[in-house]
Amino acid sequence: MPLKNQTLDKFAIAAALQEIASLLELKGGVSRFKGRAYQTGARAIAAVAGDIAKIIEDNRLTSLPGIGNALASQIKQLHVTGSSSVLDNLRQEFPPGIVELSAVPGLSNTKIAKLHEALGVTSLAELQAAAEAGLVRNVKGFGAKTEQSLLEAIANHNRDNKTAKRFLLHHAQRIGEQVLDYIRTARGLEEVSFAGSLRRWQETVGTIRVVASSKQPAALVEHFLRFPVIVKVEDQTDTSCTVELVEGARVSLRAVRPPQFPLALFWDTGSAAHVSKVHEIASRKGLELNRQSLKIQIIRTGKARPATSRVRSPEIKHEADIYPMLQMQYVAPELREDEGEIEAALRKALPEDLITLADIQGMVHCHTTYSDGKHSIEQMARAAEAMGMKYVTITDHSPTAFYAGGLKLDRLQRQWEEIDETQQKVKIKLLKGTESDILSDGKLDYPDRVLEQFDIVIASIHSRYKMNADKMTKCLVTAMQQPVFKIWGHALGRLIQRRPPFECDVERVLDVIAESRAAIEVNGDPYRLDMEPRWIREARKRKIKFVISVDAHSAGALNNLKYGVAMARRGWLQQDEVLNTLEAKAFAKAVQPA
Ligand SMILES: [Zn+2]
Ligand SMILES: [Zn+2]
Numbered sequence: 001m002p003l004k005n006q007t008l009d010k011f012a013i014a015a016a017l018q019e020i021a022s023l024l025e026l027k028g029g030v031s032r033f034k035g036r037a038y039q040t041g042a043r044a045i046a047a048v049a050g051d052i053a054k055i056i057e058d059n060r061l062t063s064l065p066g067i068g069n070a071l072a073s074q075i076k077q078l079h080v081t082g083s084s085s086v087l088d089n090l091r092q093e094f095p096p097g098i099v100e101l102s103a104v105p106g107l108s109n110t111k112i113a114k115l116h117e118a119l120g121v122t123s124l125a126e127l128q129a130a131a132e133a134g135l136v137r138n139v140k141g142f143g144a145k146t147e148q149s150l151l152e153a154i155a156n157h158n159r160d161n162k163t164a165k166r167f168l169l170h171h172a173q174r175i176g177e178q179v180l181d182y183i184r185t186a187r188g189l190e191e192v193s194f195a196g197s198l199r200r201w202q203e204t205v206g207t208i209r210v211v212a213s214s215k216q217p218a219a220l221v222e223h224f225l226r227f228p229v230i231v232k233v234e235d236q237t238d239t240s241c242t243v244e245l246v247e248g249a250r251v252s253l254r255a256v257r258p259p260q261f262p263l264a265l266f267w268d269t270g271s272a273a274h275v276s277k278v279h280e281i282a283s284r285k286g287l288e289l290n291r292q293s294l295k296i297q298i299i300r301t302g303k304a305r306p307a308t309s310r311v312r313s314p315e316i317k318h319e320a321d322i323y324p325m326l327q328m329q330y331v332a333p334e335l336r337e338d339e340g341e342i343e344a345a346l347r348k349a350l351p352e353d354l355i356t357l358a359d360i361q362g363m364v365h366c367h368t369t370y371s372d373g374k375h376s377i378e379q380m381a382r383a384a385e386a387m388g389m390k391y392v393t394i395t396d397h398s399p400t401a402f403y404a405g406g407l408k409l410d411r412l413q414r415q416w417e418e419i420d421e422t423q424q425k426v427k428i429k430l431l432k433g434t435e436s437d438i439l440s441d442g443k444l445d446y447p448d449r450v451l452e453q454f455d456i457v458i459a460s461i462h463s464r465y466k467m468n469a470d471k472m473t474k475c476l477v478t479a480m481q482q483p484v485f486k487i488w489g490h491a492l493g494r495l496i497q498r499r500p501p502f503e504c505d506v507e508r509v510l511d512v513i514a515e516s517r518a519a520i521e522v523n524g525d526p527y528r529l530d531m532e533p534r535w536i537r538e539a540r541k542r543k544i545k546f547v548i549s550v551d552a553h554s555a556g557a558l559n560n561l562k563y564g565v566a567m568a569r570r571g572w573l574q575q576d577e578v579l580n581t582l583e584a585k586a587f588a589k590a591v592q593p594a
Contacts, residue, residue, distance in 0.1 A: 010045050010052040011182055013078045015228035016087055017042035018246045020074075022099045023090040026109060040066035042246075045075065046178050046229070052079065097122040100231070104153050114141060128154050165206075167249055168496060169563065170526040172198050172205035175249045179210060179227070183253070186223040188214045190258045195268035199333045201566035203496050203529050207242070208251045211265045217255035224253050260292055262319040267291040269319075273338035274331075281326055281342070294325065334569040339534070341572075351574045355548070357565045359581040362391035363558055365435065365458055365489065365521065365549035370415045371396035371405040374554040377415070377430070378422045383555035385428040391584040393456050394419060395433035398445035401462050406437070409450070429584040431455035435489055437462050442478025444486070451484045452594040458521065458549075460489030465502045472504040477512045484593035485517040487547055491531040498527075506535055514542035519579060519591070522571070524564025525551040536571025547579045547591075 008016070017038050024035030044064045045052065055061060056079050061072035078084045094109070095116035100123060101107055115121045118139040119130050128151070130136055136147040167175070176198055183192050189212060193199070196209030214220045218238045225233065225241060234250070235242040242252040256264045267275060267290075282289035289295075295311050316322060323330045328345040332354055335341040344350045363384040367373030373380070377394055384392040396415065397406035407415060416432055423430050433456035436445040444451060444459055451457055459479055467475070480488065492501030513520065520539055523530045528551065531539075536546070548564040550557060568578065575581050579590050 008078050008082055010048055011178075012228040013052065013075055014042045014046035015246070016078050016084055017045060017071075017075070018229065019099065020084070020087050020090060022246075023087075023094060026094065026098060026102055027090075037066070037068075037071060041071045041075070047174070095122070097124075097126075100124050101127060104150070104157050106149065106153055111141070114139060124154065124157075165248060166204035166497075167206075168526055169198075169201065169203055169205060169529070172208055172249065175245065175247060175251075176208045176210070178229075179208060179251055182227050183210065183212055183220075183224060186212075186214070186220055188216055188219065190214055191261050193265055195254075195265055196252075196270060199269050200271065200336060201334050201563070201570060206250065208249060209268050210251065210253045211256065211261065211268050212253065213256050213258045213261040213264075215257060217257060220255040221253065224255075259315075262316045262321065263289075263294065264291055265319050266322055269333050269336065271337050274336040274342065277338055277342050278322075278326065278328075281328070281346070285326060287326070289322075294322065332569060334566055335572065337570075339537075351572050353574045353576070355565060355568050355573045355575050355578050355581070357562055359575045359578070360548060360561060360565065361389065361583055362393070362429075362580045362587055363387070363389045363550055363552070363561070364393050364456075364487075364547045364580050365395050365523070365551045366392055366558075367396055367435075367551075367553045368394060368415075370394075370407055370411065371401070372553060377418055378425065379555055380552070380558075381422055381426045381428055381430055383558055385426060387558060387561075389428060391429040391431055391587060393431040393433045395435045395456065395458050398434055398436040400437040400439060400445050401435075404462075406445075407434075409446075412450075429588075431588060433457065435460055436486075438475065438479045440464060440467075440475065442475040442482075444479065444482055444484070448484065454593050455588055456591045457484055457486045457593045458489040459486040461493050461502070465493055465499065467502070469503040469505065472502060473508055476504060476509045480509065480512050480516045480518045483517070485519075485591055486593070487549075487591065488513065488518060488520045489549070490523040490525070490528050490551065491520060491535070494530055494532075495527050496529060501530070501532070507538060510535075510539050510542055510544065513539070513544050519545040519547060522546055522548045522564050522568045522573070523551050524549060524560035524562070524567065525557070526560065526563050529563060529567050531571075533567065533570035533572075536568065536573060540571070540573065540577055545579050545590075546573060546577055549580075 021035045021038035021042060024031040024038060044066050048055065056076055061067050061075055062069060074084050074086055095113050098112055101112045115127065119135055121127045121130055131147050131151050136142050136150060137144045176194055180192055183189065192210065192212040194209065195211045196207060198205045198208055212220055221239060221241050229246045230243045231246050232244040233241060234244060239256065240254045242250060244250050254264055254268055279289050287294060293313050294316060295313050314325065320330050323345065329348055329350045331341050331345050341350060366380050368375060368377050368380055381392055397404045399406045399408050419430050419432055433454055435458045438459050438461050439445060494501040520531065522536065546568065548568050550560040550564065552558050552560060579587060582590060
């Protein structure tokens with residue numbers, strides 16, 4: 001860790017704060033709470049856009065989330081002197097390498113101190129070597145048996161780390177942005193991009209893949225390996241490396257020369273199944289496609305002469321050039337799953353007008369302080385307006401969702417009055433809506449005469465996730481057949497990594513929706529991302545319309561929009577299939593309940 005007499009940048013400061021946090025955690029007791037504060041601080045600093053020096057000079061550190069006076073003074077000290085009194089003191093208290101070593105089950109602080117004293121062990125690798133050489137058994141308090149179980153524990157630990165945990169998309173994106181931020185400070189960098197599952201906007205990301213180009217790729221790798229929040233290098237060559245960051249995320253960088261960038265990006269974006277099929281298609285056409293180049297073999301046969309062949313490597317300036325060379329439509333990264341997109345691209349049958357973030361004109365599915373949201377109607381409206389939206393739908397919970405502060409009629413009346421008042425103050429059009437519970441019999445949660453007065457109705461399941469598939473199907477069919485126009489909210493109720501989609505006959509429900517006054521929500525909450533792309537594609541076959549929603553419980557969550565759009569793209573949706581690409585009046589008409 002570069003803690004010498006030098007000013008530290010935000011990455012090095014974040015790394016130092018993280019180390020303080022880990023050491024405080026190891027101290028245990030009340031220090032743990034302090035540790036958490038330092039961890040929050042590390043995140044806040046790493047997430048600062050641009051230069052930390054300016055913020056420090058202007059004394060604005062305490063305006064960052066979670067940073068109080070004590071933390072601010074340590075950050076200042078780190079920035080100016082390159083060291084921190086708190087960190088120095090903590091390091092004195094513990095043997096070196098304790099953070100890494102304490103991750104092995106069974107290794108207490110005392111044991112680590114003993115090993116350090118007797119054998120000078122300062123890292124996991126050193127401990128493993130010492131145990132393999134039979135040195136640990138001779139340390140007081142350890143024996144042959146303990147040595148053996150330590151070796152097993154280390155092996156398990158290393159294996160667990162190989163199958164690193166998967167991060168939710170928005171977490172991976174936040175960490176990935178910090179990685180890109182750092183790589184962009186490299187001299188000689190030409191291009192850099194996410195690749196892998198992060199570029200394909202998968203719900204969860206195992207390895208954050210990055211492809212970058214420079215005339216000196218090796219220097220780029222060296223630069224990246226100085227990223228201060230790296231805790232472990234798993235793998236390293238001249239042009240690539242895989243590392244683990246403090247938060248447990250795995251990052252893999254591939255560095256190439258500029259002409260190789262488009263192909264490397266294509267290759268590393270995957271999915272493996274997509275790339276392998278495209279590779280096959282290229283071979284069938286007599287082309288040789290690999291990570292470095294695309295070669296076309298031109299074979300000439302003349303009557304008098306024997307056949308000759310010549311290899312040509314056409315210049316590929318952009319990744320998008322690859323597909324047309326194979327007589328295919330361009331395939332956007334979100335579609336590269338080998339789920340029919342290749343065949344469609346060959347037939348020129350992929351959607352031409354795939355939905356984009358810029359197409360969205362209105363924020364759908366917003367909660368406020370009237371139910372379980374954090375911000376007021378006006379705050380939500382102004383935030384949506386600041387994002388360039390033309391309308392926002394206020395859709396708080398209905399009475400059955402009492403745990404989420406669902407609105408009974410009197411409070412609903414008050415909310416409508418407040419919406420009218422707010423409308424006088426803002427330009428953005430406010431629509432009065434509800435997220436009505438779908439009850440066990442499939443009815444919605446307000447009487448029809450009330451439902452008809454809303455501008456928009458979202459109908460969602462919020463309980464009975466374990467209902468049997470038949471009953472659930474019936475319930476949904478009844479709900480979708482209700483006379484008012486409704487939007488099926490977070491369709492199958494999944495919570496990523498926490499709750500699977502509930503069981504029902506989805507195709508049957510889609511058949512009914514196609515014949516009813518209903519549309520389907522693509523929910524952008526990164527914990528939900530519902531419905532799944534395969535079902536979106538099934539629905540669009542039936543010409544069902546969609547809205548892309550944010551399901552926002554705070555103004556900040558309006559940023560969920562990009563995840564909703566990504567899911568819609570993964571489901572191949574075009575602009576004209578998404579209702580909230582319409583301007584305000586047309587949208588209101590399209591979703592009018594009555
Ligand atoms: Zn809901
Ligand atoms: Zn909601």
